Amino acid sequence: MAEPKAYLADPALGWDRLWHEVIVDITIIGVLFALLAAWFIWKYRRRPDRQQGEPPKLTPAAGVAWTVIPVFVFMADDFFLAANGWQLWNTYRDVPAERMEVQLESGMYSWDYTYANGVKTQNELRVPAGKPVVLRMTSRDTLHSHFIPDFRVKEDSMPGRVTYLWFHPKKPGEHLVTCAEYCGVMHSYMSGRIVVLPPQEFEDWYAAEAAKLQPVPAAKPAAKKTKKSA
Amino acid sequence: MNLKEWIFTTDHKRVGVLYLIGSIAAFGVAGVMAMLMRLELSQLGPTLTANPTQYNIWLYAHGAVMILGFQIPALTGFFANYCIPLMIGAKDVAFPRVNALSVWLFYVGIILAILTFFIPDPPDVMWTGYPPYSILTTGNTALYTFTVLILGFASIIGGVNFLTTVVYMRAPGLTWNKLNIFVWCTLAAFVLQLIFVPVLGTAVTLISFDKYLGTHFFDPARGGDVLTYQNLFWFYSHPAVYVIFLPFFGVVYEIVATFARNRVFNYAMVVYGGIFGIVALSGVVWVHHLYVSGMADWIRIGQMVTTLLISVPVGLMVIGLVGTLYKGAISFETPMMYALGVIFLFLIGGLTGIPLALPSLTLHLSDTYYVVGHFHYVMAVAGTFAIFGGVYYWFPKITGRMYSEFWGKAGFWLTFVGVNIVFWIMMDVGVKGMPRRYYDYAQFPQFEHAHQIMTFGAGIIGIGFAVAVINWIVGAMRGKPAGDNPWGSMSLEWTTVSPPPHGNWPTPPSVSEEWHPYGYGDGRVSSDEAILHTPDVPRVS
Amino acid sequence: MAHGNTHHAASHAAHSHGAHWDTSIWPFVISFGILFALPLAFSFHFVYHQPFVAVMMLGLGVPMILAGIAGWVSEAMGKGEGLSYGAMGWFILAEAMIFVSFFALYWFLRLAEPAWPPAGSVELPRVMPLVMTAVLVASSLTIHYAEHLLHLGDAGGFRKWLLLTIALGLCFLGMSAYEWTHLMHEGFNIGTNVFGTFFFTITGFHGAHVIVGLAIFLAGLPAALGGRASPGFMRTAGLYWHFVDIIWFFVVSQIYYW
Ligand code: HEA
Ligand code: HEA
Ligand code: CUA
């Protein structure tokens, strides 16, 4: 990681970091409890001279302490995790102003992208490296979920609402897009790719595609009444 | 054996056994579906079938039957029926006929679920039945609706019955603080069922209305909204995971207390902190299933916090369980092996829910095999182990005979090894991006090897569970006589003969001030007549 | 009810047929009646479009359910009523949740709509629902009074007021049916728009609960006519009826007048 706190600006980096942190956290908790249990199981196995348990009697005060202290310890960990999760969440929802917006309509079984200049592509989204990309998504039939494993992000699309997701492609390359919400018979075959091009190459392609378009009346007829999800 | 007195029985123990037979049969069927799915996934491309819909039907049946036909009925049907009246010293439930109605409705539900394999266009809507697909599909969504409705209704009348029974029919002297943990857990589960099943019932009814009667609940073109279904569905189905968790953890408590011959650690904490806490929180966390479905941000953040907080009451219940081992006198018969297995496997399952609770992590994890791994550990593994352990534990009470200890342990170790192979690998491929509900995974050829190992592991699990079931069948027919209280438990159900006669005790027992179901370690033994007033019961069989 | 403990004396001869276990075939009959009358009939009609088979299924299932209920009632009437009142409380909790779900959905969708009622809706009658409310409230009072008379031991008076309650309930259903047909004639039906969807499902579900309430009264009617009415049963039936009445207030205020 070059710049400090780069993970705060890029969900994919932040994801890997938080994932690591949470895994360490829950591994510690799990191992502690498991070791304790294993130790008790070994130590207090039944012996000829001890046929009955000999539990210490808990005083009411001890009983309360054994409740309240763990409650606070667990809550402390929960709030720690919540705070970290929240921070990354803000990154996920805080779309950089400097971005490229693309409309996505999903359907059985394709991803149909429409660029700002009217260029349309199917199952292949070409984007320039170095610029955040926002997808405004809706669906023409069932639920779908635009999942880009490499960018650690997915969000459902559905009829009647517009959802969004964004990612930050940095280097040229290809990334898999695959459908993560059960949408019908061919759900598992509904995939596409994101092709990240060097900025100049992208501009050339973009302009060339736009030139191919006939001068059509600006936007397509307004879609059905849609609710925006907050 | 008089068949009529079994089929038309209204006795809680026989109703319970009917529940057990039905739910284990359902488990077998759903398990076979799992095997078919695993075989299909063992290689890239078509393996068993070239038709994805076929796979989707297996998956639908697997999920729906495992949850609605196996675990919920086994826990709130079989264990509740068999154990609760015995544990509270009642001669039966409040409404024995209603009880019989609930078990036969359960069988009707199972029949409907199994009709899936015999009708044209069976449902392929997954156990979640999300619209719009469930409305657009050519599959028979009505079958899904009715399966859920009928099993739900069976469960509601069961809940009404048991809540009434425990409130009004406890033995004299059996105060609330002397209830077995299992009874508390099951009561809590029934309260959840009563509150939440109707919501699920409404949701699944409305998809059939939309599909067959022309309503527009989920049709945005006419003012409906697809997300409302998901909210209603999870408003039930999250609490439903505690309807499974609570009773199965209760079973584990009974087993651990008995085999450790030890008092349950900090009983009041377990009941009032753990169980009550779970009930209180269970209704306000459902949105963690909708993190990627386009919900408003404020509600995702709020329910992230509540979801994380569920770890507090659940953690208290884990402390109570581990604490019960402390200074115990632990022996390792088969039921205890399963129960101890649950402690470790549940830790894995529960803790892997924590990353899922964070919406930011779930944006990557949701709908991948990571989720599948999480819930198999916590439910399919911990839950099933508890159920199997519980059946072994009460087996001598139910049949009056003993199972084979050797085969019991053999079955345990097979499944223990198998589940860790299968479900650990699932989480791993999930984190790497493998989405769930995939008939084929051409995009992910790198996972073929992992899928192969999982299929192999699933075979081991299947053999392990089958060994257990065969062990029961053989034991019930040819096992050695077990005696009335082979484990030396203090709990009331062991004070009557095995198997208990109709009416359980000639006159209902009463308990004294000093008696407690977990009153070990005071130098007393379980059969102490001074603290229990249970007249001799004549043997019936 | 379990009345088995007297049999233990005889249970020495257990190996033969000595031990007696309570049985009842009616739960079994009802369950399978439901299988035929609901899932199978519905599927044949709406999914597989075989109305004839669907009717056959109904013809099989409905008599099974009715016979089952009749058999059950004659077998069990008057037993266990001490607990049935409390049990009804729990059952009502579950029932109430159905309506909570409906209203939650209704509010959610309605508040998201820019205009309400949406295009295509018709003007709902204003007076009829008031009359219906009056009828239902009256029936709640009459059943309360009937219970009171039964408690006092006045079997004849009880019978009269029970019959009056049933008549009021039927009257309510009649008005509901009239209103439905009237609206459908004006071209407003369950598929018109989301308002039609809600109007017909919520009033329909409520109506179904009125029918169930009446069915409970009818199940108790033979005993009432024979002067053997069980106060516990009637109290429980009355509780359900009050619940149905209270739900109606929500239906009227939210659907008709909001
Ligand atoms: C018995 C069933 C069961 C149980 C008990 C749980 C328990 C939990 N589950 Fe799980 N879950 C399922 C069954 C279950 N789940 C199923 C079936 C699905 C998928 C459904 C589908 O989509 O088909 C699912 C899916 C699911 C999701 C949605 C994933 C997605 O689809 O995107 C989430 C997200 O938050 C989640 C979280 C949790 C959490 C936080 C718990 C917690 O209750 C766990 C609490 C336990 C512990 C944390 C361990 C013990 C505690 C301690 C040792 C104390 C200390 C710990 C801390 C302080 C952290 N689960
Ligand atoms: C309690 C619930 C439960 C249980 C026990 C299981 C058990 C198993 N599950 Fe299941 N599973 C679910 C609940 C459960 N599952 C749910 C809810 C889903 C999601 C559905 C959805 O997406 O909608 C799911 C999804 C699911 C998937 C995901 C598929 C996909 O997304 O495409 C897979 C994949 O491998 C799988 C595998 C298995 C395996 C191998 C077992 C094995 O452990 C099963 C082993 C058992 C047997 C093989 C039976 C043994 C035989 C007997 C006991 C009978 C013996 C009788 C005689 C001898 C007379 N399950
Ligand atoms: Cu599109 Cu799954």
Ligand SMILES: [Cu+2]
């Ligand atoms: Cu959940």
